Amino acid sequence: MRFQETLYSEWGQNFEQDQILFEAETGHQHLIIFDNPRLGRVMALDGVIQTTEADEFVYHEMMVHVPMNTHLNAKHILIIGGGDGGILREVLKHKSVESVTQVEIDRAVIDMCIEYFPNHSKGAFDDPRLNLVISDGAAFIANNEKSFDVIITDSTDPIGPGEVLFESGFYQGCADALAEYGILVTQNGVPFMQGNEVTSTYRRWRPFFRTRSFYLTPVPTYVGGAMAMGFASKSEITQPSRTQLERRAKEICEIRYYSPEVHLGAFGLPTFVQNLMVD
Numbered sequence: 001m002r003f004q005e006t007l008y009s010e011w012g013q014n015f016e017q018d019q020i021l022f023e024a025e026t027g028h029q030h031l032i033i034f035d036n037p038r039l040g041r042v043m044a045l046d047g048v049i050q051t052t053e054a055d056e057f058v059y060h061e062m063m064v065h066v067p068m069n070t071h072l073n074a075k076h077i078l079i080i081g082g083g084d085g086g087i088l089r090e091v092l093k094h095k096s097v098e099s100v101t102q103v104e105i106d107r108a109v110i111d112m113c114i115e116y117f118p119n120h121s122k123g124a125f126d127d128p129r130l131n132l133v134i135s136d137g138a139a140f141i142a143n144n145e146k147s148f149d150v151i152i153t154d155s156t157d158p159i160g161p162g163e164v165l166f167e168s169g170f171y172q173g174c175a176d177a178l179a180e181y182g183i184l185v186t187q188n189g190v191p192f193m194q195g196n197e198v199t200s201t202y203r204r205w206r207p208f209f210r211t212r213s214f215y216l217t218p219v220p221t222y223v224g225g226a227m228a229m230g231f232a233s234k235s236e237i238t239q240p241s242r243t244q245l246e247r248r249a250k251e252i253c254e255i256r257y258y259s260p261e262v263h264l265g266a267f268g269l270p271t272f273v274q275n276l277m278v279d
C-alpha cells in the first residue's frame with residue numbers, strides 16, 4: 001500500500017505504508033498514522049503530512065529555539081496547535097519557562113500521538129507547568145486576557161480548521177496577548193509552493209507588529225523546499241550575537257538540528273522570498 005499526499009494536485013510525495021496504525025475522521029479532520037520503513041511513524045491530517053519520527057526534530061527545534069533564544073527570558077509560553085507534542089517537548093527544555101498554555105482543537109490528535117509517537121512528547125503532556133486547553137486557537141485568543149512572552153503557532157495549513165489561524169483577527173489577538181518584547185512564530189508554509197502565504201501573513205501583520213520577518217528551515221517531508229517560519233514582535237527585535245546564542249544553546253539538552261550558526265543563517269532569505277515580503 002502507498003499513501004499519496006494531496007496537498008498539491010500537480011505534484012506530491014508518496015509513502016510506502018507498512019501498516020496503518022490508526023485512521024479516523026475525528027470531527028475536525030481526517031487523521032491517519034502509519035509506519036514507513038525509512039521515516040518511522042508518519043502522521044497526516046486531511047491528506048497533508050504533519051510529522052514523521054525521522055525528521056520531526058528539524059522542525060520542532062527550529063520553531064522553538066529560535067524565538068526562545070532570541071527572547072532574553074521567556075517565562076510564559078502559548079502554543080497554538082502542536083497536538084503531536086514536539087513543540088511542547090522542546091519548550092519545556094528551557095529553564096526560564098514557568099508556564100505553558102497549549103491550545104489544540106483536536107483531542108484525538110493528542111491522544112493518538114501520545115500512543116503512537118511517544119518520543120514526540122516524551123511525557124511533556126504530564127508536565128505540571130502545562131495548562132492544556134482543547135479549543136479553537138482563534139476562539140481562545142479572542143477571549144484571552146493573559147500575557148505571553150512567546151507564542152508559537154504550530155498549525156496545519158490554512159485549509160480546514162487551520163484557516164482561522166492565518167487571518168488578521170487571530171494575529172491581532174496574538175499582538176494583544178504578547179508582552180512588550182514578546183515574539184510570535186508561525187508555521188508559514190513552503191514559499192516555493194505557498195509563496196502567497198508569506199505575502200498575506202506579511203501584509204496582515206503590518207498593523208500589529210514592528211518586527212515582521214521570516215526564517216527558513218528545510219524540513220525533508222514538507223515538500224517543495226525550505227519552510228518559512230514567521231517571526232514577529234510589537235518591538236524592534238535584533239538577533240543576539242553568535243556568542244550569546246552559543247551560551248544559550250549550551251543550556252538546551254539533546255539538540256540535533258538547532259545551532260547558533262543555523263539560527264542566524266536561517267534569517268538569510270533568498271531573493272524570491274524577500275520579494276514576497278511586500279505590503
Ligand code: SAM
Pocket residue numbers: 049050051059080081082083084103104105106109135136137138154155156157160161162163164165187
Ligand atoms: N508541523 C505541522 C505543520 O507544519 O504542518 C503541524 C503539526 S500539528 C499536528 C498541527 C496541529 O494544529 C494539529 O494538531 C491540529 O489539530 C491543530 N489545529 C488546526 N487548526 C487549529 C485551530 N484552529 N486551533 C487549534 N489547533 C488547531
